[in-house]
Amino acid sequence: MGSEGPPALIIHVTGFKKFHGVSENPTETIVSNLKEYVTKKGLPKGLILGSCSILETAGQGALSPLYQTLQSAISGLDSESSNSGRTIWVHFGVNSGATRFAIEKQAVNEATFRCPDELGWKPQKAPIIPADGGISHMRQTSLPIEEITKALAKMGYEVMTSDDAGRFVCNYVYYHSLRFAEQKGTKSLFVHVPLFSTIDEETQMRFAASLLEVLASLH
Numbered sequence: 001m002g003s004e005g006p007p008a009l010i011i012h013v014t015g016f017k018k019f020h021g022v023s024e025n026p027t028e029t030i031v032s033n034l035k036e037y038v039t040k041k042g043l044p045k046g047l048i049l050g051s052c053s054i055l056e057t058a059g060q061g062a063l064s065p066l067y068q069t070l071q072s073a074i075s076g077l078d079s080e081s082s083n084s085g086r087t088i089w090v091h092f093g094v095n096s097g098a099t100r101f102a103i104e105k106q107a108v109n110e111a112t113f114r115c116p117d118e119l120g121w122k123p124q125k126a127p128i129i130p131a132d133g134g135i136s137h138m139r140q141t142s143l144p145i146e147e148i149t150k151a152l153a154k155m156g157y158e159v160m161t162s163d164d165a166g167r168f169v170c171n172y173v174y175y176h177s178l179r180f181a182e183q184k185g186t187k188s189l190f191v192h193v194p195l196f197s198t199i200d201e202e203t204q205m206r207f208a209a210s211l212l213e214v215l216a217s218l219h
Helices: 026-041 060-086 145-154 169-184 201-218
Strands: 009-016 047-055 087-094 101-104 106-108 138-140 159-162 187-193
Touching: 009 026, 009 060, 009 169, 009 201, 026 047, 026 087, 026 187, 026 201, 047 060, 047 201, 060 087, 060 169, 087 169, 087 201, 101 145, 106 169, 138 169, 145 159, 145 201, 169 187, 187 201
Parallel strands: 009 047, 009 087, 087 187, 101 159
Antiparallel strands: 101 187, 106 138
16 A cells, blocks of 8 residues: 555644743644644645644643653654654744744754743753753754745745744743654754734634645645
8 A cells, every 4th residue: 555655744733731921822722723624624635634732831841741742653653764754743832922923943952931831940041951062052943944934925924934932931842852853853843823812813723724735745
């Protein structure tokens, strides 16, 4: 069966729960409803939407569930290691001050939380992975973010590329995910979205579905 064409592209998605100052996180809604939304709309050929998980908005204390989520998606691929390159993680996070969507290029090895996370942790200038060196060390996604941004802009979305994912939980999760992706041969991308009061829910759902289409078109 598997010899008819390239293996399917599998995209796994995460969002976040509420956190300090954001009582309703749009990414929880987007990710919770994405499967149903794209099933109605229809997915591009050769694309599978894998797990859709909601993460606690926390750093250190939430690492175990994060790694379980990342690991569970590839544990079935061990027998077909060539397939790991066809796996992409897309993490959605909210930037409550933003007016546009932002495709994040990189994460930095620094945790400096402006407020405590949902488990009460508030690190300052702490390396996320001490073994990686100092807090200025960065990891970049291997996906072509300029190309992705241009394609989404052509579809009519207010979108930009960004090289600063902040220093809070979004950057923390992205850094771990990029490191995991490098080790396992998968790919990782972080996308910041505005609040629903800035860009409405329907437009954000459409954007998430369009992003999946764009990623599928690259592979």
